[in-house]
Amino acid sequence: MVKGKDFISILDLGKKDIEDIFTLSGEFKHGKKKNFFPLSGKFFALIFEKPSTRTRVSFEVAIGGLGGGSIYLGPGDIQFGRREPVKDIARVMERYVHGIVARTFSHKHLLELAGAASVPVINGLTDLFHPCQVMGDLFTILEKKKNLKGLKIAFIGDGNNVANSWIAASTKLPFHLSIAAPEGYEPKAELVKKAKVKVTNSPEEAAKDADVLYTDVWVSMGQEEERKERLKRFKYFQIDKHILKLAKKDVLVMHCLPAHRGEEISDGVIEGKHSVVFDQAENRLHVQKAILTKIGTVPDFLRVRR
Ligand code: CP
Numbered sequence: 233m234v235k236g237k238d239f240i241s242i243l244d245l246g247k248k249d250i251e252d253i254f255t256l257s258g259e260f261k262h263g264k265k266k267n268f269f270p271l272s273g274k275f276f277a278l279i280f281e282k283p284s285t286r287t288r289v290s291f292e293v294a295i296g297g298l299g300g301g302s303i304y305l306g307p308g309d310i311q312f313g314r315r316e317p318v319k320d321i322a323r324v325m326e327r328y329v330h331g332i333v334a335r336t337f338s339h340k341h342l343l344e345l346a347g348a349a350s351v352p353v354i355n356g357l358t359d360l361f362h363p364c365q366v367m368g369d370l371f372t373i374l375e376k377k378k379n380l381k382g383l384k385i386a387f388i389g390d391g392n393n394v395a396n397s398w399i400a401a402s403t404k405l406p407f408h409l410s411i412a413a414p415e416g417y418e419p420k421a422e423l424v425k426k427a428k429v430k431v432t433n434s435p436e437e438a439a440k441d442a443d444v445l446y447t448d449v450w451v452s453m454g455q456e457e458e459r460k461e462r463l464k465r466f467k468y469f470q471i472d473k474h475i476l477k478l479a480k481k482d483v484l485v486m487h488c489l490p491a492h493r494g495e496e497i498s499d500g501v502i503e504g505k506h507s508v509v510f511d512q513a514e515n516r517l518h519v520q521k522a523i524l525t526k527i528g529t530v531p532d533f534l535r536v537r538r
């Protein structure tokens with residue numbers, strides 16, 4: 233992670249970056265960074281093509297907490313490639329703000345934005361990755377289990393953006409990853425090839441002796457038209473008490489939220505004693521403060537090319 237540069241995927245991070253982010257996150261969480269305002273006088277645009285509760289609020293609070301200001305542009309405000317070309321949005325934004333957090337439908341649009349803007353662009357979720365989520369999740373696991381080494385993390389559900397970010401993380405950190413998805417909904421083959429992830433169509437196989445059971449929605453934002461078909465195909469991919477019994481006794485149950493009880497997770501399990509979903513949600517804030525601190529901003533003479 234280079235100062236003033238983008239954060240698009242966990243694949244971009246070095247081992248030291250990841251360690252620094254976790255150390256800093258702990259310092260933020262435990263109040264060791266008082267009167268620390270590295271973003272003082274700096275502004276960030278949050279450009280979101282899809283709805284958001286956690287990502288938006290945790291970024292706005294993180295940026296404000298670090299002394300900066302944020303401007304939220306929701307679905308319908310800036311329409312990548314429809315109202316105007318992505319590269320034009322980038323070259324306008326860099327003249328106003330010192331960084332951008334973007335949530336886009338298309339990962340290609342995020343890459344285009346990052347390529348054209350002189351200010352850092354942070355991925356707030358695309359159809360391919362959700363890196364800030366998984367960095368927060370890893371920090372949560374570290375808090376609870378102290379070490380990632382040798383842990384079995386089982387992702388049960390859709391091989392989509394969150395699962396893809398787990399695969400990216402598995403190429404950098406010493407845990408074992410198993411992903412169970414219905415046939416045709418497995419994570420991207422070219423990503424799987426890069427990692428040592430076990431992909432199966434059996435939720436039971438993935439859950440067996442797992443230290444962490446993780447899931448995500450069956451119908452992601454933008455896939456609403458596929459809802460009927462997906463509900464059928466994912467029917468047996470729910471984290472419920474039967475799956476929970478197969479995992480280790482001290483298993484952590486995780487979900488990026490929003491959760492659909494009765495679909496990817498049962499009410500009993502998400503409300504049960506193994507669930508750490510709200511610690512996960514909280515940790516988005518601390519981890520994003522760390523990411524923002526590591527990235528920082530670029531000096532004005534580099535920000536606006538004349
Ligand atoms: N987990 C997550 O990113 O939540 P939001 O979609 O509410 O931001």
Ligand code: NVA
Nearest residue numbers: 392448452453488489
């Ligand atoms: N896979 C989900 C994640 C939400 C945080 C989606 O893209 O809608």
